[in-house]
Structure formats: structure tokens, C-alpha cells
Amino acid sequence: MKKQIKVVAAVIENEYKEILCALRSPSMVMPNMWEFPGGKVEKDEDLHTAVKREIHEELGCLIEPDELHNEHRHEYETFIIQLITIKCRLVDGIPLPSEHSMLLWLKREHLSSLVWAPADIPAVELLRKEWT
Numbered sequence: 249m250k251k252q253i254k255v256v257a258a259v260i261e262n263e264y265k266e267i268l269c270a271l272r273s274p275s276m277v278m279p280n281m282w283e284f285p286g287g288k289v290e291k292d293e294d295l296h297t298a299v300k301r302e303i304h305e306e307l308g309c310l311i312e313p314d315e316l317h318n319e320h321r322h323e324y325e326t327f328i329i330q331l332i333t334i335k336c337r338l339v340d341g342i343p344l345p346s347e348h349s350m351l352l353w354l355k356r357e358h359l360s361s362l363v364w365a366p367a368d369i370p371a372v373e374l375l376r377k378e379w380t
């Protein structure tokens with residue numbers, strides 16, 4: 249049976265209405281794909297604590313989660329992911345990549361020009377629709 253993982257990711261929008269996108273590095277699982285920064289929810293951890301922890305670990309900044317954005321289950325070849333995206337506000341610091349190859353702030357209408365991790369497509373689509 250395929251392993252199931254629960255992943256929480258942050259949809260962070262800046263004052264220019266741009267969304268933070270992160271490129272997975274060549275050494276990460278699912279290399280060279282764009283994603284919303286975040287990671288696996290630990291046992292007994294709530295979603296807000298998990299997303300704040302992951303963003304602090306990965307990008308060195310503090311965020312405040314606002315509302316649930318999307319939830320999607322995607323079956324990859326070797327595992328199944330439950331991807332939960334949460335809209336978040338940056339409250340302290342500047343996001344800097346420590347694990348990712350690069351970060352990019354993109355307007356919603358340009359999000360689909362990136363090669364996203366397949367599980368992220370519904371969240372990307374939703375963001376594009378929210379904008380129109």
C-alpha cells in the first residue's frame with residue numbers, strides 16, 4: 249500500500265498582490281518543481297503550528313496563518329499526498345531560501361507559467377480564478 253503524507257503549505261501574498269513560489273532544489277524529493285513552501289505535518293501537530301514551523305525552518309521568517317485555501321489529495325507513483333494550502337501573512341523577516349533553489353514573487357496571472365508539483369495544480373488554478 250502507498251504511504252500517505254499530510255503536507256501543509258503557505259500561500260503568502262505580498263503588498264503588490266504577488267504570491268511566494270519556491271523551487272525545490274535538485275537534492276530534494278521531487279526536484280526542480282515549483283511549490284508553495286511548507287512541509288509534512290508532524291504527529292499531533294495542528295496545521296497552523298506546522299505551517300509556521302516549516303516556514304521558519306525553510307525561509308527564516310515568521311508568518312501568521314489566516315484562512316484555509318485549498319485541500320487536495322493527489323496520488324503520486326510512490327506515495328499519496330494530502331496537500332493543504334493556507335493563506336498566510338508575512339509578519340516578520342524576509343523569506344530567504346535555505347533548502348530551495350530559489351524563491352519568486354509572482355502575480356496570480358503568471359503562476360501557471362511555472363512547472364508546479366502536480367499536487368499543487370488545483371491550488372494554483374484556484375488562485376488564478378480568485379483573481380479573475
Ligand SMILES: Nc1nc2c([nH]c(=O)n2[C@H]2C[C@H](O)[C@@H](COP(=O)(O)OP(=O)(O)OP(=O)(O)O)O2)c(=O)[nH]1
Pocket residue numbers: 255256257277278282283284285286287288289329331365366367368
Ligand atoms: N512543501 C511542499 N511539498 C509539496 C508540495 N506539493 C507537493 O507535491 N509536495 C510534496 C513534495 C514532498 O514529497 C512532500 C513534502 O516534503 P518536504 O520535504 O517539503 O517536507 P518536510 O520538509 O517536512 O520533509 P522532511 O525534510 O522532514 O522529510 O510533499 C507543496 O506545495 N509544498
